[in-house]
Amino acid sequence: MNKNESISYTEMQKFFAREIKEVGGRPITSKNLELSLLPIHARENLSAPEMPWYTEVNDIYMEFRRSPFWMVAGYVFLGFMLSLLSISILSIVAFSFYEMGFNSDLLFLYLLAFVLGCFILPGAAKIAFFTPHYLPIRFNRKTQKIYVSDLIIEGNVFFGKIKLTFHEYDWKDVEGWEVSRHFSKSMPYNGLHLVVNRENDINALRQTRVYTTRAPWSAQEMARQKNYIPQIWLYCHNYMAYETVSGAKNKPQPFIFLRNNWLFKWPKEMDKRSRSSKILSE
Incomplete structure (x- = not known):
């Protein structure tokens, strides 16, 4: 060398x-x-x-x-928490649809679930659960x-x-x-x-x-x-x-x-x- x-x-x-x-x-x-x-x-x-x-x-x-580097930045933990949040809200929305059907009073929750499910959850779950970190x-x-x-x-x-x-x-x-x-x-x-x-x-x-x-x-x-x-x-x-x-x-x-x-x-x-x-x- x-x-x-x-x-x-x-x-x-x-x-x-x-x-x-x-x-x-x-x-x-x-x-x-x-x-x-x-x-x-x-x-x-x-x-x-x-x-x-x-x-x-x-x-x-x-x-x-x-x-x-993202282990130092806490991205894995953030991905885990965002995944947990997304799954929780999606579960609540699915349960409300099952019990009550569509409810206009929950429109904001529906929109939030759509954004989390389509845009946040895939990336958060990828970095938290489907990427080898070490x-x-x-x-x-x-x-x-x-x-x-x-x-x-x-x-x-x-x-x-x-x-x-x-x-x-x-x-x-x-x-x-x-x-x-x-x-x-x-x-x-x-x-x-x-x-x-x-x-x-x-x-x-x-x-x-x-x-x-x-x-x-x-x-x-x-x-x-x-x-x-x-x-x-x-x-x-x-x-x-x-x-x-x-x-x-x-x-x-x-x-x-x-x-x-x-x-x-x-x-x-x-x-x-x-x-x-x-x-x-x-």
């Missing part, structure tokens, strides 16, 4: 501004992003960070799941490849099209970047992003989010969450370099609201390649 020297700091700010959307879906200003290229030197006896929680770790590959990333140290699954949103998170994408990258081309931006006092953004830099060309860069801090309850909690960023990067680097890492076991996972893991499945060929101890031909 070589440090990205031909791409300026300003260009990297613009790159991340294009890739990251502010909570609420609005574009962000590149100059307000703070970036830091993380070191690549492995550390001996690095303690396993509290994040990420492992899905699977062995001598061939390590896999863990990470959240998209997507895995695999690090195969035998083949020195990483395998990434991401969600691409075209338009609004509720009403736009959501596509699941898969990519294979060479570990030697991967850089670790710490990205920070404060939207408000109660909504900071701090994330660990992997940037695939094959050609030192700004137009050829690819990135994926590995870890994102959540809204802090205190300054101490924010500092604790931010400290995970270099820890996770160095832990991944140590693992891929066959250096000493601790805690190579399945870790207990905390309660996560509507993670929808049952909706995710690796493509058969990529699943085979990412678990293999040798490079398989295409």
Whole structure:
């Protein structure tokens, strides 16, 4: 891995501004992003960070799941509540029709039920119940490849099209970047992003989010969450370099609201390649 020297700091700010959307879906200003290229030197006896929680770790590959930006923004909970509200009002309207037939005094309720049922419920239910929210990333140290699954949103998170994408990258081309931006006092953004830099060309860069801090309850909690960023990067680097890492076991996972893991499945060929101890031909 070589440090990205031909791409300026300003260009990297613009790159991340294009890739990251502010909570609420609005574009962000590149100059307000703070970036830091993380070191690549492995550390001996690095303690396993509290994040990420492992899905699977062995001598061939390590896999863990990470959240998209809307988990931090609370869109899943909002989708759940809007779905619950829509279903409740639709049930009330259906029951009133069954008991009393059409009632002009309930016209507003009928219109509200129509709007909720036709426009709100489909998008809210999609993001709450039918979208996998915690997507895995695999690090195969035998083949020195990483395998990434991401969600691409075209338009609004509720009403736009959501596509699941898969990519294979060479570990030697991967850089670790710490990205920070404060939207408000109660909504900071701090994330660990992997940037695939094959050609030192700004137009050829690819990135994926590995870890994102959540809204802090205190300054101490924010500092604790931010400290995970270099820890996770160095832990991944140590693992891929066959250096000493601790805690190579399945870790207990905390309660996560509507993670929808049952909706995710690796493509058969990529699943085979990412678990293999040798490079398989295409």
